[in-house]
Amino acid sequence: MSEAGAAAEDQGTVLLSVYDRALPQVYGYLLPRCGNVALAEDLTAETFMAAVDAVRRRTVPSMSVAWLIGVARHKLVDHWRRQAREERNLMVAHAEPVPNDDPWDAALDAARAREVLATLGAHHRAALTLRYLDGLSVPEVAEHLGRTIHATEALLVRARVAFRRSYEEACDDA
């Protein structure tokens, strides 16, 4: 067995030893963000399989829970990207309204806000989740979504407008 092979085996052992600790974290990260047990399980499995693949290709910088959550975030973004593609296929593309991003200082009801978030389109949901739920900076969000920073800023503005509209509708209904 070569040294590289032995290193890969070591990383594999670390992955298995960290599994019990990492699984609730990864699952706990994914479930509230996708809001669906089956989907969360799928994405969790995808995350760990990606980790195995990375171990084999010896591209893991250091096997840790934080690294696994990073992988999970990528998997989540991949999921939303797939979903957005499906939504695009299903819906006739409609021009999004020109956003006017006036400061909105209403105090939000967190629980209702999450419900509203779940009703948004996948691309808006992805941007808002990464930006606010995960607390990433705009450049980090841009990197995850594979967009430029300017495009991401514009997307976030549109997402906030869409969120606000949905939220206010939800408040009116209530």
Added chain:
Amino acid sequence: MTPDPLDLLRQPVAPLDPRPEFTAELRRRLEHELRPPTPPGGDMTTTFSTTTPHIPQRLNALTPYLAVDDARAAMRWYQEVFEATLENEPIAMDDGRIGHCELRIGDSRARPAVTRWHDRVVHRARSRRRHRARPRPRGWRPVRATARRGLRLPLGLGCRPLGPPVEHRHRPRGAPGPSAALVDVTEIHARRAKPSRRRKGRQRATRRRRASRSPARRGRGARCRRSDASPPGTRGPRDLRSRSAPT
């Protein structure tokens, strides 16, 4: 900068236990994927593959395998004419014949050997009358004149054909040319020194013709001059062509 109301959505990761079945199943999958690779030959998941060349290292892409009647004579002949070197000790069979040996000519090898099948064919070819009477070996049939091109080289070297070229029944469909032509290579050396029977006959005819024209040229002198003019072993292509089409 005003605080963004959406900052309220901030949700740090809170550990959540998935279903126990899911936990166990995923662990089983991980262990299966991460188990140490099995020794060479048994690992089905490795992505690294080594290609094994189908040509053995010590051989070239083409290695003639010759089945000859008298392997020892063939070895001697190749060593003498082509300066072949014997690669390893010939394998002698119980009856004293050579079962296998390897000769190197330049950078290539030849492997003369005797086979029972070949013995039968040679034996058959020796007697023309018997050859006609006997049925052909299974799977072989004679080929037409176009297929005889392959015989030119050995015949050019002075080999004697042993019967017509043969074509194997199981060769790929549409493949041109004969599969095999039996050529006696062992007799070349001996025959190079002495004129063929046909040649003898022609010489005799010439002598007779000349004798009828000028009686002064009769005798030994005429024969000597004749052989000086065309020494054995330099037969022309016309002669060979006539030999390559046995009747």
